[in-house]
Amino acid sequence: MPLRTPSATTTQCDPRISDVDEWGRSEHMRSIVRRLSNPVYRHWFRVEWEGLEKIPASGGALLVANHAGAIPPDAPMIIHGIEEELGRPVYGLADYFFKELPVGGTLWARLGGVTAHPDNALRLLRDQGQLVLVFPEGTKGPSKTYANRYKLRRFGRGGFVEIAMRAGVPVVPIAVVGAEEAMPILFRLPKIASVLGLPYFPITLNHLLFGPVLGTTLYLPAKFKLRVLDPVTFDVAPAQERYSKSRIMDESERIRTEIQEALYDMLRSRHSIWLG
Amino acid sequence: MNPAAKRRILVTGLDTFWGGRVAQALEAKPEVEVVLGLGTGSPSVALERTEYVRTDQAYSSLSRIVRAARVDTIVHTFLIVDSTSTNSRSLHELNVIGTMNLLAAAGSANTPVRQVIVKSSTMVYGCSSRDPAFFTEEMDATTRPKTRIERSLRDVEALLRDFADDNPSTVVTLLRFANVLGEEISTPITRSLARAFAPSILGFDPLLQFIQESDVVRCLELVTMHQRPGIFNVAGRGRLPWSEVAATVGAKLLPLPPLGTRLAAKPLVKAGLIDFPPELECLLRFGRGVDTTRIENAGFEHHFTSARAVDSFARATRLKRAVGSTKRSYTYEADVEAFFRHSPTVVNKDRATTDDEVKAT
Numbered sequence: 251m252p253l254r255t256p257s258a259t260t261t262q263c264d265p266r267i268s269d270v271d272e273w274g275r276s277e278h279m280r281s282i283v284r285r286l287s288n289p290v291y292r293h294w295f296r297v298e299w300e301g302l303e304k305i306p307a308s309g310g311a312l313l314v315a316n317h318a319g320a321i322p323p324d325a326p327m328i329i330h331g332i333e334e335e336l337g338r339p340v341y342g343l344a345d346y347f348f349k350e351l352p353v354g355g356t357l358w359a360r361l362g363g364v365t366a367h368p369d370n371a372l373r374l375l376r377d378q379g380q381l382v383l384v385f386p387e388g389t390k391g392p393s394k395t396y397a398n399r400y401k402l403r404r405f406g407r408g409g410f411v412e413i414a415m416r417a418g419v420p421v422v423p424i425a426v427v428g429a430e431e432a433m434p435i436l437f438r439l440p441k442i443a444s445v446l447g448l449p450y451f452p453i454t455l456n457h458l459l460f461g462p463v464l465g466t467t468l469y470l471p472a473k474f475k476l477r478v479l480d481p482v483t484f485d486v487a488p489a490q491e492r493y494s495k496s497r498i499m500d501e502s503e504r505i506r507t508e509i510q511e512a513l514y515d516m517l518r519s520r521h522s523i524w525l526g
Numbered sequence: 527m528n529p530a531a532k533r534r535i536l537v538t539g540l541d542t543f544w545g546g547r548v549a550q551a552l553e554a555k556p557e558v559e560v561v562l563g564l565g566t567g568s569p570s571v572a573l574e575r576t577e578y579v580r581t582d583q584a585y586s587s588l589s590r591i592v593r594a595a596r597v598d599t600i601v602h603t604f605l606i607v608d609s610t611s612t613n614s615r616s617l618h619e620l621n622v623i624g625t626m627n628l629l630a631a632a633g634s635a636n637t638p639v640r641q642v643i644v645k646s647s648t649m650v651y652g653c654s655s656r657d658p659a660f661f662t663e664e665m666d667a668t669t670r671p672k673t674r675i676e677r678s679l680r681d682v683e684a685l686l687r688d689f690a691d692d693n694p695s696t697v698v699t700l701l702r703f704a705n706v707l708g709e710e711i712s713t714p715i716t717r718s719l720a721r722a723f724a725p726s727i728l729g730f731d732p733l734l735q736f737i738q739e740s741d742v743v744r745c746l747e748l749v750t751m752h753q754r755p756g757i758f759n760v761a762g763r764g765r766l767p768w769s770e771v772a773a774t775v776g777a778k779l780l781p782l783p784p785l786g787t788r789l790a791a792k793p794l795v796k797a798g799l800i801d802f803p804p805e806l807e808c809l810l811r812f813g814r815g816v817d818t819t820r821i822e823n824a825g826f827e828h829h830f831t832s833a834r835a836v837d838s839f840a841r842a843t844r845l846k847r848a849v850g851s852t853k854r855s856y857t858y859e860a861d862v863e864a865f866f867r868h869s870p871t872v873v874n875k876d877r878a879t880t881d882d883e884v885k886a887t
Contacts, residue, residue, distance in 0.1 A: 264834060265774075267773060267774060354729075356731045365659070
């Protein structure tokens with residue numbers, strides 16, 4: 251399915267030799283990665299969507315999901331799924347930490363990664379009507395150990411709600427089951443993490459099974475199920491200078507609870523980690 | 527200011543690239559009565575009726591000039607944004623002290639000055655991994671200034687803000703221009719790209735934004751002729767990766783290690799293989815982008831997007847590689863220029879230059 255060009259305003263009739271847009275995303279690179287990750291999506295994780303039609307076919311929307319797995323596989327699977335099934339590009343917001351990585355940071359940007367700056371989110375959602383994926387748990391989600399699986403962490407300070415309000419776009423919550431078991435963290439080594447300047451340094455079950463190298467790259471074949479929940483809209487005027495902090499925290503907590511409830515509901519009907 | 531009155535404009539840095547071109551653009555306008563150019567060297571472009579005054583760098587005689595010539599507008603184009611062209615001490619002297627004296631002259635008692643325009647750079651936003659993709663005019667840099675150019679430009683902007691606060695009746699415009707590309711301008715970036723090898727940092731391919739040199743002059747002209755108070759970012763639309771810029775221009779990338787970048791660059795710069803001023807280092811790591819909505823709403827239309835600015839530069843570079851330098855040679859001769867402007871024997875003052883020179887410009 252052909253994808254819409256992300257920003258027709260700036261790239262039209264420009265003498266260009268690459269298709270990297272003003273955010274650093276390249277549709278050409280995305281299509282290569284989609285081809286490579288399609289077997290993983292279809293046959294390894296066997297991703298199954300529920301309620302995909304709730305994601306708007308046009309206009310901006312802020313996608314919000316739970317985040318898990320030592321090196322979280324949920325982001326690439328959500329982006330892959332939406333781009334394949336809906337034919338819409340997805341931009342993923344993440345910590346500026348990624349931008350500082352040589353090679354990895356550039357690759358991350360080419361594949362749709364954008365620094366999680368409020369102004370970036372606003373521009374993508376309001377001015378360009380794009381789909382933006384964010385994990386409000388931040389690194390607190392993927393860094394939790396297996397014992398805490400499917401227990402959602404705090405949703406930051408609710409910044410994502412404020413951005414959706416300001417941009418006047420809906421928040422679309424997504425509950426993800428499977429990422430927790432794909433690379434479960436047994437314990438963390440905080441000293442090594444601080445020496446290497448990483449947010450956390452996990453020792454995973456994959457490390458024990460496949461060794462230090464393969465264990466960092468090979469996921470366990472957990473069955474992935476994704477459920478899109480009803481879009482949440484806020485009856486407030488967009489583009490306000492300030493929004494009530496208590497309202498923001500309430501909405502944020504409500505969305506967190508909805509995803510948490512959906513996860514428990516999905517886990518209740520799950521018979522096997524590997525078969526679903 | 528009475529819009530019907532003829533304008534009397536003073537341009538700083540007449541002997542530099544921007545001053546000369548802005549004066550050329552302004553003297554072509556019938557509604558401009560006088561263009562007065564200040565500079566420390568000789569003008570580098572042919573000018574028809576601009577009056578040239580050679581001053582010292584600190585503009586110590588400026589307030590007398592301003593009052594004597596009843597200057598109503600000052601266009602301050604002479605801010606150094608290229609650290610390779612001066613040392614640290616004279617950079618501070620030229621940018622900060624120069625601007626301070628200029629503003630002091632503009633703000634003195636009974637001053638005829640009603641409008642001040644300063645040409646700054648988007649370098650004031652710095653560049654770091656925490657930056658937004660597009661800085662708007664109200665945003666501050668996310669990190670402390672890393673280079674002396676950045677520091678001096680921020681000092682200049684602070685001086686200008688104080689001046690605007692103290693002189694509410696004066697129209698103050700601050701333009702922040704992105705990296706300039708074009709057929710004639712020489713900057714660290716154009717010099718890097720003109721060589722066979724352009725520096726890059728291994729594993730980084732930042733997005734850069736450019737403005738074409740003619741758009742810079744057009745924008746300065748617009749805000750000078752029409753009052754547009756405030757701070758404005760001026761850049762071509764869109765951003766493109768450094769690798770694409772180098773490929774378009776036909777330069778090969780020479781990747782420097784991401785750690786110890788400066789150390790590794792040193793011998794290569796010494797050997798004359800690459801140019802690598804400090805302003806370029808963080809730009810080649812994280813890039814920079816600015817929002818240009820405000821200047822577009824103020825009535826400015828770009829002729830060049832970032833990509834088209836790169837393309838125009840690439841064409842000029844190919845021509846230079848084929849035929850060598852294409853710079854028009856011009857030598858300023860004070861006596862000749864004074865003759866054309868002031869001698870009673872010159873009958874047609876609007877056609878003071880010879881036909882050949884008119885064609886060349």
